[in-house]
Amino acid sequence: MDALLLTLKLAFFSTVILIIIATPLAWFLAHNTFKGKFLLEAIIALPLVLPPTVLGFYLLIALGPNGPGGFIAQLWGDRTLAFSFSGLLIGSVIYSLPFVVQPLQNGFSLIGKKPLEVAYTLNASFKDAWRTIIFPLAKPAYISAATLGFAHTLGEFGVVLMIGGNIPGETQVISIKIFEQVEALQYQDAHVLSAILLGLSFLMLTAIYATRKSANKTGML
């Protein structure tokens, strides 16, 4: 199951990158007020409103030889960032960013700065306090953000189809495969693949939520 593995890989790395990017961004947005903050927030949410294939089209151009992506790709001798795993990653990350930033931003806002201040007075550095206090307190937000990001990457295929090129074993993810099977009227295969995808996702989601439940019990809520 090349496609399944590839999909999981893409979803996993997208989620990791999203969390890494979104954390400082959300923290910054939650704890600072500055002129034009709302502009930044709107820009982050903007990729959402374009149809995925159209967004994919623009990304394709941006990643291609005439866009910034091509410029970057030339650094190691390629002509384009599209049609590669890294291209897919970039697309997924841009597309899912708001789903990850917003829950985190809300979480950070509601937690406020007080716990951090207390941790400081108890000799914890920012990094330390962040790891031991803020992150655990924001765990529900992180779980939300990660599941939304992960699931969305799993299901998303417009962008991926466009900038990935649907190359089997390379950029063909499972959602495209199911899509193709439905298009090709291979309903049986599509049902099976959908069932596998749903089953896996369901297992994963229940595992996450079950953990969260016990976290809640002991946690802040």
Place this chain on the structure above:
Amino acid sequence: MDALLLTLKLAFFSTVILIIIATPLAWFLAHNTFKGKFLLEAIIALPLVLPPTVLGFYLLIALGPNGPGGFIAQLWGDRTLAFSFSGLLIGSVIYSLPFVVQPLQNGFSLIGKKPLEVAYTLNASFKDAWRTIIFPLAKPAYISAATLGFAHTLGEFGVVLMIGGNIPGETQVISIKIFEQVEALQYQDAHVLSAILLGLSFLMLTAIYATRKSANKTGML
């Protein structure tokens, strides 16, 4: 601009319905622990992991004469709920539900039951307290939920394409139109339409976020 109006109408009604459905659901999930809660949560998130067109395909079957949708449609003499505005609404709502439930659930959890208890002691009924205390406190979560839901409906087109049948003026939304133009290599038109969509969304998002900013200032954060 039929398509634009239709799109806005769909996004607006979807968002309204989503908020109406998600509010009690999120409240219930935030304030109750019961066996199998995590299952319910997983099920809500599940539509996310299917590619939109595939989800659309299954919805098409569900809405059709052989599914529950057909049964309902027969009540007023139709054979299917597909290819109608109400069908589109159902699809959008199912697809965007997790984006709306999760921010609200997190918000409600973080607010906790204390403010409600205080309002009770001050003679406010549940309804009153909800309107005057919980809702304003959860405003950032609502804004997140509504913008994510709205933007996602704007951009989403896989499901809509599948169950809408792309009937101009009825189920042809703007995202499909842009998609068509890109497919038909009418890039100029696509650019213009995309720009309009982005511009409008940008205006709307900045308006919302700018309001939220001042809410923050006086608010709980």
Place this chain on the structure above:
Amino acid sequence: AMFARSHLSHADTINVAVAANFKQTLQALKTPFEKTTPHRIKIISASTGQLLQQISQHAPFDIFLAANTAHPQLLWQHIHESRDLGLDALAVYAKGRLVFFSRTPLSEAVSLEQALTNKMFTRISMANPKLAPYGLAAQQSIECLTSDTYWREKSVIGQNVAQAFQFIDSNNVDGGFVALSQVLNKDPGNISVIDEACYDDINQMALRLNNQPASLAFMTFLQSTAAQHIIRQNGYHLP
């Protein structure tokens, strides 16, 4: 890295980008091709438009099997100089056939024309005339069959011919215009083949995107009788 594929190897893998409607037929062609030549193929399918956009952004495809002739020709004009492609890089490889497929057999009581115009068939589906050649053909056929314009109100547009079929198959519409290749194993009673005079030829054109031996070999194979036999079996005419 994908462009740095070795030219020295005799056994190459080529990427064949195919319009979604021809994908199954291509799969049927894959085995004989791989048996008769040392080469392997990878099948990449999407809509013709998407493939065009990807190729113009240097997607690593070797062969482009489009569902129309306009897109490959347009592409050829843009790239033939830089890639040193002759006119022989283009070739029509199949000709689609339009049928009307309905849930119930059309009888004398309900002719095709009536199905299009009366209220018994509340909805009919077809592919998007702006995007899909089958859509355009469907539109032409209707206009050829009837002067009534009521069909416009009851038509449901699928993005491509596959969706047009799904609308029927899921019982949401009573019938619609689809490709013969999609309904080969359905009850022939439900199928009415449309007179080919009613619509322009649905010529499907292939474009070879480079001059590698494997690509050349595939183009040759596509026009071989063995291949043509399979293509015909799958519901297509030959040019």
Place this chain on the structure above:
Amino acid sequence: MNLELTFSLKKGRFQLNANTQIHWQQPSTHVIFGKSGIGKSHLLRCICGLENPTGVISWHEDHNHVHWLDSERRMNMACHLRPVTMVFQDNQLFSHLNVEENLRFAFDRATANEHDWQHCIDALKLRDLLSHQVQQLSGGQAQRVALARAILSKPKLLILDEPLASLDWQSKQDVMDYIKRLNHEWQLPVLYVTHDIHEVLTLADQVIMLHDKNAMTQVQTPRPLIDILQDENHPFYGLGKSSILIAHNTQHQQDGLLHCQVGEQLMRLPIAQISDKGASLSSKEHTHPTNLKTVAEENKLRLCIAANDVSLALSEAKDSSIVNTLQGKVSRIEQTTSGQYLIQLKVDDQYLLSEISAYSFKRLNIEMWQPLFAQIKGVALQRCR
């Protein structure tokens, strides 16, 4: 007014049992007392309807008898329908509203009028704070806002959970005076949790003890403060070590003293001490003339006297600054665990406590029923009904 509590609440290992009646003869302040973590806050939450105990809670007022909770009949009146308001230990202001909006929230849902509003804001010194965000308030300011909010919801029973803990001395005094006025003017009974003995002595009419019994918290029957201060078996006794005398025939004299009688004996109270000296060394600078007037009008006073403000002498001192000397007989002698002696003196038909050192006890050679002179230094005075 009468509050019947017959219920039990279980929360993890914590269990609370109540089986008692809390009765207000007239609207006054009853204090709930018990050590930290015993369950006072939970008791209050049960009364408000914020917890779900099993049993009966009912409220009687003017021949009206309302069941707030009756588990057997499966009835549980919703919190917002019960005419009680509570100030939470941690204030719990609404963070999205400013100070005025917080107050208005309660005011708009109650029958308090504009005059009450103005008066409450002035009494709790909130006028300058009205436009503040609640996040900007200091600890004491927030506490006063929470109190004002509860008062402005004009309940029939006001429940306060340590409402003065972070106020300064002067504010505490003012707020306590205000609470006493509410008792009187609004006919508002108050249930009050505090650890501060000074607040108890100033405010309490009756005291409700919570204590530990077989690892369960038991709510005791309320007892008048006067009783408790004399009961050596009451845990409060060691803490309070005060006695209360009822004086009558109050007369305001020209010499700046208030004269009154305890039995047949005259006492002279410096005006400054009236209503200003709680129970300790910490006396206040300013008297409240208004308060004094109401006190003087009624002809009975309650004098709260700390046992160690009372020294004993065999003869009456003539040249001492101690103004008040009461003659009495030793009615109980008791050695405290800390080695001192607590002497109970019968003064006419009332009792006065004096705490003296073992050294003095020996030196004066005190015996039962021996006549003695009690010299009283500090006196806290409250209006008595």
Place this chain on the structure above:
Amino acid sequence: MNLELTFSLKKGRFQLNANTQIHWQQPSTHVIFGKSGIGKSHLLRCICGLENPTGVISWHEDHNHVHWLDSERRMNMACHLRPVTMVFQDNQLFSHLNVEENLRFAFDRATANEHDWQHCIDALKLRDLLSHQVQQLSGGQAQRVALARAILSKPKLLILDEPLASLDWQSKQDVMDYIKRLNHEWQLPVLYVTHDIHEVLTLADQVIMLHDKNAMTQVQTPRPLIDILQDENHPFYGLGKSSILIAHNTQHQQDGLLHCQVGEQLMRLPIAQISDKGASLSSKEHTHPTNLKTVAEENKLRLCIAANDVSLALSEAKDSSIVNTLQGKVSRIEQTTSGQYLIQLKVDDQYLLSEISAYSFKRLNIEMWQPLFAQIKGVALQRCR
């Protein structure tokens, strides 16, 4: 140890100016005092590094001189690098950790050892609570946990913002004893905010007043408690009305009394009163033998005497339960705003305050430099360094 504060902080309409040095001769407890909302909590936050004032804050200890803040040189040491820990007014426990984990958080980042841990948990009676969720704690329990957490982070300066506000009497006593031990055993200086005069009298070495000046809050120079209690211009004076005498030559006598000398005159202190009577009527049942021992070992005692525990007499009473009589001369006569008289007595080279009524004042006909006998009832005793 020395804390230099020269800064100003502006927040909206609130402004705080500090220009003073806080000095600890030995590690002891300095109290910050001021009315509600004056800016005490903000002052503490500035010291901790949680606010961003302009000016200089520096810390001197054993020839080490560290700048924590120096706006001119654009340096501002991060909060977690400053060796101070603060207990916030609203506790602020970490809600995702249980009690033990909250404590461990501090413990793991500090140099306290296992013995300190055990001792702290016992002193603050937290052993039974270790596994509790912080949401389940009562107000007083939460406060003790917050205090323990701060102590276990073993700072070089401990800052407490009303840490005992919701504790019961007994717990308050225990905690104050513990804080005094920390002063001594850990050589830990403490800055302490409280409104409770009893806590001030029990703990304070020096007092730092915050007061209002031109609508700005000004931090006053710290002054020894003893001084302040005698300074009629100090706002504290009216509140405290107490004096402090230093006694020496302490000797534990067979008769259950502690003998000591004030100047040449003998005082006899009942053992029970040692370290148990704060400043008010509310004395505690149990003595702390350990505490007493440490007190007796050092040969100096600090006696805290409330002005209204002191009565005056023209002659020495012989048959009274009042054990302690000191002879002195009237060194100041002052009428308080409430119409009473505050008499300052010079006893050898120390000063003692007595509050008496106008009536007594007239009756005894008190004049300046007249010799008088001061009869002292209550005495609060603290170890003096």
